[in-house]
Amino acid sequence: MILNHLWGLFAHPREEYDLIRKETLANKKLYLAHVLILAAIPSISSYYGATQTGWSIGSLEQIKLTPESALIMAALAYFAIIAGIVFMGLFIHWMAKTYGSSPSRTKCIVFSAYTATPLYIVGIVGIYPNTAVSLIGSIIAIAYTVYLLYVGIPRMMKIPEEQGFLFATSIVCVGLVLLVTMKVVTALFWGMGYGPGFEIIG
Template sequence: MIHHVWGLFTRPDQKWQEIRSEKETIGHMYLSHVLILAAIPAISAYIGTTQVGWSVGGGDPVMLTQASGIQLTVMAYLAMVAGVAVMGAFIQWMSRTYDSSPTMTQCIVFAAYTATPLFVGGVAALYPSIWIALLVGTVAICYSVYLLYIGIPAFMKIPAEEGFMFSSSVLAVGLVMLVSMIVLSVIFWGHGIGPVYTN
């Protein structure tokens, strides 16, 4: 797992070819990659929001209660883990339009590795600051989009022109999923499943 993660940051073109040629299983992918890396932003956010806190207008730090932090951490972790599988399913479904026939396993592997910068960038949540989150989040999103656009043609074995359209479709689905998760969060908060502050 680690050599693939490092390779995606140093030589992504070559690394996508290697990942495509490997015989991976969904179970192994989740155990060795998704479940571990998805824990980075979840645990970082828990520590940042319950131990460090954030200041509003230079006042005392605002923090979440331990119980609230655990509840939100578990929900965020499950959403990230499920999100990889959902994106993999969408990628396989859309691949038929582009005369590509990857397996569900290959699509989930592709989705997991494409999300790697987002998982790693989650370490910024250790210190809850809007500016740090904005900076690191923007870099992580940009690199994930870069991996998506260079990875689809190589991984799906389709021409670059079709790869651009395919990648744009995947990106659109990802944005819809993000908006859906935000809407679900608001609905949960409206029903009492939301943050509880220490003061």
């Protein structure tokens, strides 16, 4: 089922969101399990890339993270992704009342998770760290995620397209604030000495 939905979100997102809306309540545990699996893609890929592949800047030596440091960062990133999904899902649930919709919390969290699918998939580039590839991939993934959001909100919430546009715009704004907040928290932790441990390969 999960692979069908992943393909559908890229091939025919409108019809796929209609299908997800109908199936969510009947398969709560299965959908939430899929959320946990999808969210692990960026963390696993980044762990492998940071410890096995490494990266270099210009002509400098190759840099890798120590396995212990990379594991901690991958775990923190995984839980941060889960927390972000849940937070956005709860915000969508709260905001839905403003537009006359009353979806369940589970449906909103599942919608939040599936809408972020491009962000999980692009996480695969972490296997081979490259600044240019990561930047281009991230821009494309963010753009398609926003597209899925605008397409999916009216269908999942069962509201008119005009209201869905306003609703989706509110979600984008909150998502940007959440992203900036996570970056600031990360910078603070690094500044307090909780940054990763590096290995320089000559």
